[in-house]
Amino acid sequence: MRSHSRRNFIKGVGASLGASLLFSSFYDSVADAAPGRKAKRILVFFTMGTAPEIWKPTSVSGESPTYADGHCMKPLDEVKQHLVILDGLPSGSPANNHGSADGITGMGYFSPGAYGLISVDQFIVKKLEAAGQTSPVPFLLFGANVAASGKTGFYNGTNLAPTASPLSAFREAFSGVVPTTTPTPGGNPNAALEDMLRRRKSILDNLKSELATMKRDLGREQYYKLDLHLESIRLLERELEGSMQPGGGVPTGGACAPVEPAMDRSNHVTGNSLHLDTIVAAFACNRTRVASVQWGTDQEMRVDMPEIGVPDEEHNGLIHGNDPGHARLIKLERWLAEQFVGVIKKLKATPEPDGTGTLFDNTLVAWCRDMGDAPNHNQNEMKFVLASGDGGYLKTAPGGRFITSKERHERVLLSMIDAMGITDFSGFGDPALGSKSPLPGIAAT
Incomplete structure (x- = not known):
């Protein structure tokens, strides 16, 4: 097997500005990562509250x-x-009720103290940037x-609105790589990307010659791992391309749910x-x-998914509506659990380029969640499901931990x-919290 140093690999990637933007920072971060059971990344999966008796x-x-x-x-059994x-x-x-910021800020609107509202994801971004640990895209917030x-x-002082359009989300994630244009006033900011996808042209086609040169200089293992990343991007582009066709949808080894770029309100959750x-x-x-x-x-999620038996809205229809035994809410919660398990499986199926798992x-x-007991509108019993991989941050067990x-x-x-890896919690949450420290017993030692 042909062996190449990290320096030579990055030199090959750096042959193109686009390729450098796409790959080189990853290899830098892997090489420089500090040892220990910490995470390099965090994904927050945020939903409305549920009924405790079904959860x-x-x-x-x-x-x-x-x-x-x-x-x-x-469904959680599959990754327990x-x-x-x-x-x-x-x-x-x-008792702050729906609309309270407690869920992932640690404090409500009426909590005393000088701290501003900032959600856990934004606080992490702020601390990473202060430590000089920047990323091409500081954070992604989709919904x-x-x-x-x-x-x-x-929140980051004010309420933040997630990006809804899958096309806009894709462009945010790969800004600096996806071709862009300056839209005319009132024009479509995604025009260049949409035109590229309509012509079945991949962002990777813009880097065709540079990627070919890179591959010639790679060893067999690195070549294989690079191909996996490129193919995952192509498949995603094809799904987005399919969402732009009349009726939406394009087969990629299975049925692709129709999703309009403007997030058709009648079936918006599938965009996630x-x-x-x-x-x-x-x-x-x-x-x-x-x-x-x-x-x-916190007030509304249009579900309208007859394929899972939930042609309804979550808040008024499932949590507070006529849903005996929470039968339809159970179906929605099971579907959400499947999405949670699904993203874990995708992360597990994608190797780190340096071979470390x-x-x-x-x-x-x-x-x-935004609250622990949605039918009763309170946050007395907040609920979390945390997941990490082998050798990750969490102290796990074969049968799971509750x-x-x-x-x-x-x-x-x-x-x-x-x-x-952030240990300075100043500026986050309730300043009156007596123990400003992580919850004991959940982190691996």
């Missing part, structure tokens, strides 16, 4: 949860060895149904599946270290910050 495990033996067939969290599931943690202002009434969970694909591709190319996806707002081994995935704690839920958010 809790069927039984718990020690810390290992069991979910009966038909349980909405049953990677999970730490947390319940029972109260927020600092549990479905963001134009609906209500608030999102993401494309968002998750974009995030995995961006992680693989080290475009960013911080990414978040929000499913709806997979993307998942170096990523913390956190399923967070932990009930009465500690403030902000301490889980502090654990997410700690996972990224």
